[in-house]
Amino acid sequence: MTDETWGDLELGGDRTVDFSQRLAGSESFKTLFREGMALVEETAAYLDGDGRAQSRDLSRAASLTYATESMRLTTRLMQLASWLLLQRAVNEGEMSQEQAGLEKTKVKLDTLSTSRQGPGWDGLPQSLTGLIERSIRLAERIKRLDDAIYQKREEAAKAAAENPVANQLDLLKQAFGGR
Numbered sequence: 001m002t003d004e005t006w007g008d009l010e011l012g013g014d015r016t017v018d019f020s021q022r023l024a025g026s027e028s029f030k031t032l033f034r035e036g037m038a039l040v041e042e043t044a045a046y047l048d049g050d051g052r053a054q055s056r057d058l059s060r061a062a063s064l065t066y067a068t069e070s071m072r073l074t075t076r077l078m079q080l081a082s083w084l085l086l087q088r089a090v091n092e093g094e095m096s097q098e099q100a101g102l103e104k105t106k107v108k109l110d111t112l113s114t115s116r117q118g119p120g121w122d123g124l125p126q127s128l129t130g131l132i133e134r135s136i137r138l139a140e141r142i143k144r145l146d147d148a149i150y151q152k153r154e155e156a157a158k159a160a161a162e163n164p165v166a167n168q169l170d171l172l173k174q175a176f177g178g179r
Contacts, residue, residue, distance in 0.1 A: 029087065032145070036084045036138055040077045043131050047074070054125040062123030069124065069132060072114050076135050080142055082107045087149075101150055109143050 047070055055066050086100045086107070095103075114132055115121070121129075 029091065029145075032138075032141060033084050033088055036077075036080055036142070039131070039134055039138060040081050043073060043077055043135070046127060046131060051125065051128060054127065058125075059120065059123050061120035063120070065118070065120030066124055066128065069114060069128065073128075073132055073135055076114075076139060079107050079109065080135070080139055083109065083142055083146065087145075097149075104146075104150065109139065109146055 051070070055063060055070075058066055083104065086095075086103055089095045090097050090100045114136065116129075116132075
């Protein structure tokens with residue numbers, strides 16, 4: 001089979017196209033990055049401005065929920081921003097996907113929950129609940145992308161670790177310049 005080039009995507013031979021990598025470097029990722037960073041800035045401005053003023057007028061239960069949820073919101077957004085910055089560094093060639101994978105272990109995408117019920121939730125300012133909802137949707141999008149990028153790599157690494165013959169063949173390929 002002969003190799004063909006389609007845009008900047010090489011096809012043919014025994015190579016496969018890694019669509020998760022293409023997506024991570026695409027215009028869709030750039031849009032996700034901009035949305036994520038804009039949400040971080042918008043949230044910071046809200047919490048330092050209108051949110052601070054609105055929180056003074058809340059009931060005791062709503063005030064406690066406001067404090068809890070604003071901390072969860074900022075933590076969630078900082079974790080998401082960290083992930084986005086890591087992936088951007090990979091896209092711009094500042095670090096390898098493997099390096100980002102190691103750094104990514106410090107980023108917690110699975111613990112980004114919030115309680116949308118309970119005492120005080122209904123008394124929260126709509127501006128805050130809107131930011132919370134948007135951050136949760138952003139977290140879900142990033143989690144799906146993260147799974148697409150890293151889960152496949154982790155499964156391949158695990159399979160390679162379980163197959164010592166494949167490990168030796170990979171070492172030989174690397175040593176002799178094979179694919």
